[in-house]
Amino acid sequence: MAGSVADVAGTSSSVVRIGLLGCGNVGAALIGLIAEQADAVELRTGLRLEVTRVAVRNLAKARPVELPEGCLTHDAGGVVDDPEVDVVVELIGGIEPARSLILDAVKSGKPVVTANKELLANVGEELFAAADAAGVDLLFEASVGGAIPVIRPLRESLAGTRVRRVTGIVNGTTNYILTRMSEEGATYGEALAEAQGLGYAERDPTADVDGYDAGAKAAILATIAFGASVVAGDVYHEGISAVTPADIGFAHRLGYEIKLLAVAEAHYDDAGGGGVPEVAVRVHPAMVPADHPLASVRGSFNAVFIEGEAVGELMLYGRGAGGRPTASAVLGDVVDAAGNLRRGTHAPLGLLPRAVIRPIDEMRSEYYLHLEVVDRPGVLHAVSGVFAEHGVSIRSMEQEGLGDEARLIFITHDAAESAVQATLAALRGLDVVDRVTSVLRVVSG
Amino acid sequence: MAGSVADVAGTSSSVVRIGLLGCGNVGAALIGLIAEQADAVELRTGLRLEVTRVAVRNLAKARPVELPEGCLTHDAGGVVDDPEVDVVVELIGGIEPARSLILDAVKSGKPVVTANKELLANVGEELFAAADAAGVDLLFEASVGGAIPVIRPLRESLAGTRVRRVTGIVNGTTNYILTRMSEEGATYGEALAEAQGLGYAERDPTADVDGYDAGAKAAILATIAFGASVVAGDVYHEGISAVTPADIGFAHRLGYEIKLLAVAEAHYDDAGGGGVPEVAVRVHPAMVPADHPLASVRGSFNAVFIEGEAVGELMLYGRGAGGRPTASAVLGDVVDAAGNLRRGTHAPLGLLPRAVIRPIDEMRSEYYLHLEVVDRPGVLHAVSGVFAEHGVSIRSMEQEGLGDEARLIFITHDAAESAVQATLAALRGLDVVDRVTSVLRVVSG
Numbered sequence: 102m103a104g105s106v107a108d109v110a111g112t113s114s115s116v117v118r119i120g121l122l123g124c125g126n127v128g129a130a131l132i133g134l135i136a137e138q139a140d141a142v143e144l145r146t147g148l149r150l151e152v153t154r155v156a157v158r159n160l161a162k163a164r165p166v167e168l169p170e171g172c173l174t175h176d177a178g179g180v181v182d183d184p185e186v187d188v189v190v191e192l193i194g195g196i197e198p199a200r201s202l203i204l205d206a207v208k209s210g211k212p213v214v215t216a217n218k219e220l221l222a223n224v225g226e227e228l229f230a231a232a233d234a235a236g237v238d239l240l241f242e243a244s245v246g247g248a249i250p251v252i253r254p255l256r257e258s259l260a261g262t263r264v265r266r267v268t269g270i271v272n273g274t275t276n277y278i279l280t281r282m283s284e285e286g287a288t289y290g291e292a293l294a295e296a297q298g299l300g301y302a303e304r305d306p307t308a309d310v311d312g313y314d315a316g317a318k319a320a321i322l323a324t325i326a327f328g329a330s331v332v333a334g335d336v337y338h339e340g341i342s343a344v345t346p347a348d349i350g351f352a353h354r355l356g357y358e359i360k361l362l363a364v365a366e367a368h369y370d371d372a373g374g375g376g377v378p379e380v381a382v383r384v385h386p387a388m389v390p391a392d393h394p395l396a397s398v399r400g401s402f403n404a405v406f407i408e409g410e411a412v413g414e415l416m417l418y419g420r421g422a423g424g425r426p427t428a429s430a431v432l433g434d435v436v437d438a439a440g441n442l443r444r445g446t447h448a449p450l451g452l453l454p455r456a457v458i459r460p461i462d463e464m465r466s467e468y469y470l471h472l473e474v475v476d477r478p479g480v481l482h483a484v485s486g487v488f489a490e491h492g493v494s495i496r497s498m499e500q501e502g503l504g505d506e507a508r509l510i511f512i513t514h515d516a517a518e519s520a521v522q523a524t525l526a527a528l529r530g531l532d533v534v535d536r537v538t539s540v541l542r543v544v545s546g
Numbered sequence: 547m548a549g550s551v552a553d554v555a556g557t558s559s560s561v562v563r564i565g566l567l568g569c570g571n572v573g574a575a576l577i578g579l580i581a582e583q584a585d586a587v588e589l590r591t592g593l594r595l596e597v598t599r600v601a602v603r604n605l606a607k608a609r610p611v612e613l614p615e616g617c618l619t620h621d622a623g624g625v626v627d628d629p630e631v632d633v634v635v636e637l638i639g640g641i642e643p644a645r646s647l648i649l650d651a652v653k654s655g656k657p658v659v660t661a662n663k664e665l666l667a668n669v670g671e672e673l674f675a676a677a678d679a680a681g682v683d684l685l686f687e688a689s690v691g692g693a694i695p696v697i698r699p700l701r702e703s704l705a706g707t708r709v710r711r712v713t714g715i716v717n718g719t720t721n722y723i724l725t726r727m728s729e730e731g732a733t734y735g736e737a738l739a740e741a742q743g744l745g746y747a748e749r750d751p752t753a754d755v756d757g758y759d760a761g762a763k764a765a766i767l768a769t770i771a772f773g774a775s776v777v778a779g780d781v782y783h784e785g786i787s788a789v790t791p792a793d794i795g796f797a798h799r800l801g802y803e804i805k806l807l808a809v810a811e812a813h814y815d816d817a818g819g820g821g822v823p824e825v826a827v828r829v830h831p832a833m834v835p836a837d838h839p840l841a842s843v844r845g846s847f848n849a850v851f852i853e854g855e856a857v858g859e860l861m862l863y864g865r866g867a868g869g870r871p872t873a874s875a876v877l878g879d880v881v882d883a884a885g886n887l888r889r890g891t892h893a894p895l896g897l898l899p900r901a902v903i904r905p906i907d908e909m910r911s912e913y914y915l916h917l918e919v920v921d922r923p924g925v926l927h928a929v930s931g932v933f934a935e936h937g938v939s940i941r942s943m944e945q946e947g948l949g950d951e952a953r954l955i956f957i958t959h960d961a962a963e964s965a966v967q968a969t970l971a972a973l974r975g976l977d978v979v980d981r982v983t984s985v986l987r988v989v990s991g
Contacts, residue, residue, distance in 0.1 A: 134856055137855075138706060138708065142705065142706075144773075248707075248856070248858060250699035250860075253695075253698065253703050254695035257881075258875065258878045260591070260881040260882070261579060261583060261875070261881060262583070262878075263583065392842075392844075397837075397839065411575075411871060412864065412865065412871050412874045413868075413870075414864060414865065415694060415695070416862075417862055417863075418839060418861040419857065419858065419859060419861065420858040425856040425858075428856065429707040429856035430706070430857075432707070433702060433703045433704060433705045433706045433707075436702075436705040436706060437702060437705070444891045446889045
């Protein structure tokens with residue numbers, strides 16, 4: 102580090118010089134937060150944080166924060182290599198050049214803090230190995246759940262327990278849309294348009310509504326919770342665009358809310374020991390019982406629900422996005438990385454073998470099915486026969502007449518995905534079934 | 547540490563020898579958890595955890611866990627001094643001898659993990675200073691909220707933000723009682739008897755129901771959240787024994803749940819900077835809006851709701867008590883302390899000046915007041931005049947006839963505690979007021 106200055110108590114503080122890659126929403130908030138909090142952080146930790154270099158794409162763009170003269174540059178590589186930079190914060194997003202810049206930084210002994218979920222969910226294994234080999238920190242609390250402490254609790258607080266399952270509401274856009282549908286009776290299209298108007302959803306909302314953003318976060322959560330590397334490509338996805346107001350109505354009547362869940366499950370083949378589990382990771386809308394803690398996570402809030410062997414159930418809840426919340430998570434990591442750098446230590450992630458991924462066909466769940474059928478005698482008998490043939494047991498059924506048609510709503514008992522898919526294929530082949538309108542997984546109460 | 551053994555990967559692991567002081571519920575669960583998790587922890591961290599010495603009061607007592615021969619002893623001081631012990635876990639509870647044992651341990655360079663809230667809330671300042679001076683860890687995640695990661699997020703994840711307020715449901719016994727009253731219509735006495743029957747409440751329930759247990763935890767939360775030492779004696783207390791089914795009924799009708807809250811608030815006198823805030827710490831029952839995340843914390847669960855400048859609102863939720871949940875928090879700390887010991891570092895708490903405590907008189911809140919009055923013309927006029935005289939503004943009022951008497955329910959706007967107390971004294975002096983039945987603070991929605 103740069104040297105030391107005298108602090109208020111007369112003892113000496115270390116100056117920590119931060120090189121920032123990217124200065125959008127989160128970067129600008131981080132610069133502002135460091136200006137506000139530098140004195141408090143110094144008092145508490147003896148670390149004096151200073152942003153000395155900032156790499157941006159557009160030098161001419163007006164920015165809402167003040168920076169020392171000569172601080173801005175086009176040259177991200179130059180910031181990483183600058184001997185006047187102690188800690189690198191990567192907020193560019195995407196895979197390249199972020200990957201190469203981070204590899205360069207850690208190889209030259211500089212800790213890195215990143216909020217880049219896409220990068221970690223795709224090439225995290227390579228980056229973690231490089232950081233461990235170099236003996237420096239690569240910290241990423243802000244990559245999942247914004248301001249919510251999620252990564253650190255999973256890495257550290259839960260070191261004494263085996264995590265069985267992590268279930269997250271980790272995408273604020275889709276949770277906002279589903280909350281508007283649930284509370285205002287909006288259609289998916291209306292709620293999406295509203296989210297776009299408020300800037301919560303992109304013009305092209307695919308990454309959010311089809312579950313890719315949540316999927317990258319699910320991969321990171323699974324990796325940290327189970328200690329085995331899971332990548333974005335391992336995650337099964339279904340989005341929320343097919344959820345209808347009718348589904349929401351039935352969910353309410355049956356005592357559920359519909360939420361887009363990111364689920365990471367570990368299947369251990371022994372009662373104890375250090376074995377690496379088989380891992381199932383998926384993102385899909387699901388019916389969540391109204392008295393489950395995740396059901397009350399509204400609007401753009403996020404939450405991560407953790408089930409562990411000794412801890413039982415935990416939930417971590419808060420602001421999953423936004424400049425200042427995300428910047429505060431980045432700053433927590435910067436303080437940690439800077440402290441470790443001063444003490445000549447780092448927090449290793451440990452060995453990360455590739456996870457064995459359990460295919461979606463082998464998952465089990467309760468299911469909600471919504472069928473439109475011809476309304477005549479014998480139809481229910483024919484339909485229920487198909488369930489029985491495939492070994493899918495029905496927990497409850499409702500029938501609603503719609504003139505010539507009827508609507509059948511089933512909730513099944515716990516069943517294998519493969520059996521439910523076979524049941525659906527057979528149902529679609531029946532003359533009396535007009536349409537399978539919806540299929541949703543149900544979280545057991 | 548003791549030396550090293552070859553682990554499965556062929557690299558060498560460090561053996562960490564744990565000396566346990568106390569072997570009740572949590573201690574026995576910890577021994578069991580270490581036996582289950584030792585391989586997994588070693589694989590991930592290279593630390594081989596072994597419980598080598600256990601100090602107990604009664605050597606003859608049967609224990610549900612297996613221990614190596616000669617491991618049990620009466621002599622707690624001998625466990626601390628034993629050169630074959632690297633890390634000390636204190637689970638005796640109470641102030642002495644726990645205090646002296648911990649001071650001896652840290653002075654001889656041994657990190658300590660404790661779950662002892664009473665100790666920390668009374669002499670934490672002395673213990674933290676001794677640990678920092680000796681350069682070893684004193685960790686205490688299990689002291690508040692059992693299995694819930696609370697201390698670590700406040701210390702580390704939120705290093706980049708200023709915490710304004712921490713509001714906790716941190717006593718499972720009282721939350722169980724209030725949940726039974728809310729959901730089953732039980733009286734306080736019935737719900738307490740039920741909690742005692744289930745082992746959730748002690749025969750003498752004072753520490754729980756009068757808020758002393760929650761108060762100790764509030765002092766610890768305030769200390770960590772605001773970086774200024776707060777002790778149990780600084781905490782204002784009101785218990786739950788005066789809460790009636792009628793209050794619960796009114797709360798529901800008005801859209802609230804009644805919860806026992808531990809509240810720690812910081813009042814900063816500047817817009818930024820490193821100043822130490824004035825701190826208000828209190829425990830009392832309160833009406834919580836039904837859509838507030840704390841309202842849905844049911845039964846013996848705990849939760850801590852954190853409001854910070856940059857992070858917005860966070861909530862950490864889970865099992866606040868029980869042998870295995872608490873032991874899992876202890877074990878997370880043991881892994882952390884052992885890793886730091888091996889790396890020759892520790893996590894200092896930093897400077898902890900004594901907090902300046904703001905007296906309860908100066909607190910502001912909305913209030914719920916329930917009066918029994920004579921039912922005749924002019925009474926409401928007289929009563930409302932008393933509120934007006936003391937500058938307490940009424941947000942809503944309901945009147946309910948009870949024969950000769952009437953019941954008046956007021957919710958006030960935000961008002962000073964001192965003004966409300968003066969209002970109550972004046973109301974009690976009115977001929978037409980038979981009784982002030984209940985006064986509860988109201989959390990604004």
